[in-house]
Structures are given as structure tokens and as C-alpha cells.
Amino acid sequence: MRNIDRHDAYVGHIGGDDFIFMTAPRDIEAACTEVIRNFDVIVPNFYDEEDRTRGYIESVDRQDKARTFPLMTCSIAVVDTTNLAQPHLADISARAAQVKKLVKSLEGSQFLLDRRK
Numbered sequence: 001m002r003n004i005d006r007h008d009a010y011v012g013h014i015g016g017d018d019f020i021f022m023t024a025p026r027d028i029e030a031a032c033t034e035v036i037r038n039f040d041v042i043v044p045n046f047y048d049e050e051d052r053t054r055g056y057i058e059s060v061d062r063q064d065k066a067r068t069f070p071l072m073t074c075s076i077a078v079v080d081t082t083n084l085a086q087p088h089l090a091d092i093s094a095r096a097a098q099v100k101k102l103v104k105s106l107e108g109s110q111f112l113l114d115r116r117k
Contacts, residue, residue, distance in 0.1 A: 025082050032076050032111035039074040040109050047071060075103045076111035083117050 009023040009031075023031050044052050051057045056068045077099035081087040095114050103112040 025080055028078055028080070028113070029111075032078065035076065036074050036109040036111060043072050043074075074109040075100065075106070077103050078111060078113040080113060080115055083115055085117075 009021065009027070011019065011021045013019055021031065021035075047057065051071070056070050058066065058068055061067045077096050079092050079095045079099065081092060084091065095116070099112050099114045103110050106112070
């Protein structure tokens with residue numbers, strides 16, 4: 001987000017691996033593209049060569065059961081509030097959750113823009 005020269009952009013941590021960023025609608029596609037590009041360049045460095053080649057890691061889940069986990073990707077759910085007649089935080093949050101569920105089902109790092117009215 002630092003590469004977007006906007007004084008009105010906001011970045012926050014929601015919790016866990018969830019973050020929020022807000023910016024002007026005209027900047028959103030460039031911002032998402034930049035975040036994903038940087039994420040996909042940096043993240044492979046957190047894995048050793050064998051895991052990168054294989055495309056997953058082997059570990060245990062919360063129930064202590066051996067599993068395979070895919071390499072990390074970045075999923076961005078975008079809600080364009082300019083399309084909403086009277087945007088309410090609860091409505092924006094619900095839309096973001098719907099879009100997040102859908103974008104997380106896609107392969108690789110992706111962003112999905114919700115333009116519903």
C-alpha cells in the first residue's frame with residue numbers, strides 16, 4: 001500500500017491473517033494487483049525448496065492429525081461502497097464475507113470486486 005501515493009488510504013489488522021485496506025475506488029484495482037504481486041514474490045521465500053517444488057507443506061492440524069497444506073496465497077475481497085445507496089457497516093461486512101468466501105475458493109492469489117447494487 002505504500003506504493004499508492006494516497007494520503008487517504010487506510011490499512012488495518014482485523015485479526016489472525018485478515019487485514020483491511022480502504023482507498024479510493026479509482027485506486028482499488030491497482031492496489032489489489034500490487035499487493036498480490038508483492039505477496040507472491042515474497043511468500044515463496046518462507047518455504048524451503050522441497051516444499052516450493054512440491055507445492056504444499058506437510059504438518060499437523062489443530063486436532064494433531066497429519067495433513068498437507070497448500071502454500072500461502074493472498075485472497076482479496078473488495079466491496080465498492082459507491083454502488084450502495086445507503087451503505088451500512090453491517091451490510092458492507094456481510095458483502096465482504098460473501099466475496100471473501102468466493103475468492104478463497106479460487107486457485108492462487110486473486111482479488112474479486114463486488115459491484116452489486
